[in-house]
Amino acid sequence: MKILLVEDDQKIGRFVEKGLRENSYTVIWRRTAREASDSLSESGFDLIILDLGLPDGDGIELLRTWRNSRFDEPVLILSARGSVDDRIQGLNIGADDYLPKPFSFEELLARVRSLFRRKGTAKKTSLEHRGIVMDLLSHSVTFHGEPVELTNREYSLLELFLSNRGRTLTRTQIGEKIWEAHYDMQTNLIDVYVRKLRQHFDQGTxxxxxxxxxxxxGYVMPQ
Structure with a gap:
């Protein structure tokens, strides 16, 4: 699951990004309204976490623009504006949930999962291929009915391949999706993780x- 995090506060942004990544979500963190809009127009997201107090614009107006442009991704607002009127305004503009600051990460995670469950009524919530079943809501994987323990990186890489079956993914595409700016193209890190996935799922076939x-x-997961 891919989340767009729009938050200009460095401390809160790092806190939310780290927690979500530790729960196997792919997170793209943007700090301004412009950066967020550019990312949204270039790539699809499963959920947006939006702070209202951005340095180059008001989050409410940004959300209004997105909804008028037919972007229909679920939006969870984070804001220090916690009055009833503020919440009502955000929900009426098009937010799907509203979490006032300060907040606990456990509550944020619960709300994120709740929004994914709601979205799951209209969107596929599992990926299946050759005996592999990936539950996108619980972040669990089974192989021929048996649980498979994966690291966060292994899970994200498997999800990328399952979501792009039959499509060849270049090393650059894989590196940018899974490791983003932290990936060094001179390393064999991708090969190491692909080998780990093969060890998990090629045995006994x-x-x-x-x-x-x-x-x-690069690599491809055949249809």
């Missing part, structure tokens, strides 16, 4: 590997 190497390009 007579068919081809679950992930195929595309020489000089």
């Amino acid at each position: 007579d068919g081809p590997s679950i992930i195929k190497t595309v020489r000089m390009v």
